Amino acid sequence: MRRRDAYRADLTALLLLDDSGDDAAGEALRSYLAERSGLPGPRANLELVAACADVLPGSLLRALAASDDEFERVCGVVGLGRLLAEADDDGPAARALVDLLRTSAASAGWREREGVAMALQRLGDADPVRLRRLVGAWADGPDPLVARAAVAGICEPRLLRDPATAQAAVDACRAATAVLAAVPAERRREPAVRTLRQALGYCWSVAVAGAPEAGVPAFEDVGTLAADDRDLDRVVRSNLRKARLQRVLVAAGRAIE
Secondary structure, three states: OHHHHHHHHHHOOOHHHOOOOOOOOOOHHHHHHHHHOOOOOOOHHHHHHHHHHHHHHHHHHHHHOOOHHHHHHHHHHHHHHHHHHHHHOHHHHHHHHHHHHHHHHHHHHHHHHHHHHHHHHHHHHOOHHHHHHHHHHHHHHOOHHHHHHHHHHHHHOHHHHHHHHHHHHHHHHHHHHHHHHHHHHHHHHOHHHHHHHHHHHHHHHHHHHHHHHHHHHHHHHHHHHHHHHHHHHHHHHHHHHHHHHEEEHHOOOOHHH
């Protein structure tokens, strides 16, 4: 049995045994997550995170997303993506979930922000149209961390097999790059701005590989602007080190510098 399947079975059993109700995570569940979280340590247990997002009920996921514990919070945030996919499109429940995800996207905690990207990818697996709409709204800024969540969420290779989503990834990278370029020089060293720059440093290569026809000229436009912008130059150079982008540029007959 795969570890994720085993975790799903364990969590389901814990839910059946938990008589505290669905309004808050029971002590047995909290202990189970704490013992297997992988934290403190360099890597959280992402298979357990995924299992929680798969099977825990909505009220528990919301409670975890509001927890003071980092691992519990990530489990809950990732699960919000499933709840959003299940909610009525643009209904009050969906809007509330989007607000929760947006708040987590701007969190100071990097694991929570990664949880938002994974939540958006779950939404994209189930409803790519809604993902594209959400990402389009977030990528325009003005918050660099929210723009970062947009590109990190949509620039996932499995999602870009859909041509419309691949085009949306290019558009999101273009919009988020404009957000970065608009930040005044005196603010460029702020952590949120650096985080957006670092995300764009790999997301462009994923987006271009997913939609080369639109992506190559869009990326070349960034290269033109980079001549006068040190941070955009870093974005360009970081992507040019990615083999996936080099392959696309070679196929398109573009020079690699």
